[in-house]
Amino acid sequence: MREDTYIDEQSAYEFISWYFKKDKTEFTKKEFNQYLWFYDNKNKEYVLRKKCTGQYAIPVELFDKWQNHLKSQIEEPPLGVIPKWLHDEHRIKDLKAAINRYLGNNHEVSAEWIDEYNLLVKSIRERKTKV
Incomplete structure (x- = not known):
């Protein structure tokens, strides 16, 4: 049928x-x-x-x-990039998790990670005060 x-x-x-x-x-x-x-x-x-x-x-x-x-027949626009503010928020979470894992296992934490983390915290704080 x-x-x-x-x-x-x-x-x-x-x-x-x-x-x-x-x-x-x-x-x-x-x-x-x-x-x-x-x-x-x-x-x-x-x-x-x-x-x-x-x-x-x-x-x-x-x-x-x-x-x-x-x-x-549907044409989808090309995929763009993630907005910087969202990238920064994801990156800060990733850095924080990595730093905590290293500290939890008594490993040395890269100074570059600490510097980047601090710069991102400062950047996010400044962005939130502007809004």
Whole structure:
């Protein structure tokens, strides 16, 4: 038994336009509204059927292909960088944890870590007083 997904009229129009575009068949919205169903003679299957509720039924497999196509068309902006203030807050936590681990195991703590920690504390304090 075939499973269907139900969609609204606008989505059905967009779907059928996409589906038949490969065959270079285009529909206007008015032409689309004249049909109760669409059949693909090549694949011998109903592609889209209008239900009495006003919704349209699409086979799940075709709906999934269409959704994957739509997702592939989305251009995501390139990933940027973390804001400096957030980087500093993460870095200060990392430094503090590393320093505490070294102190807990009676190891020498790098002077560079202490200096960087102190500079970050000062920087964060100054930033918070400005806000």
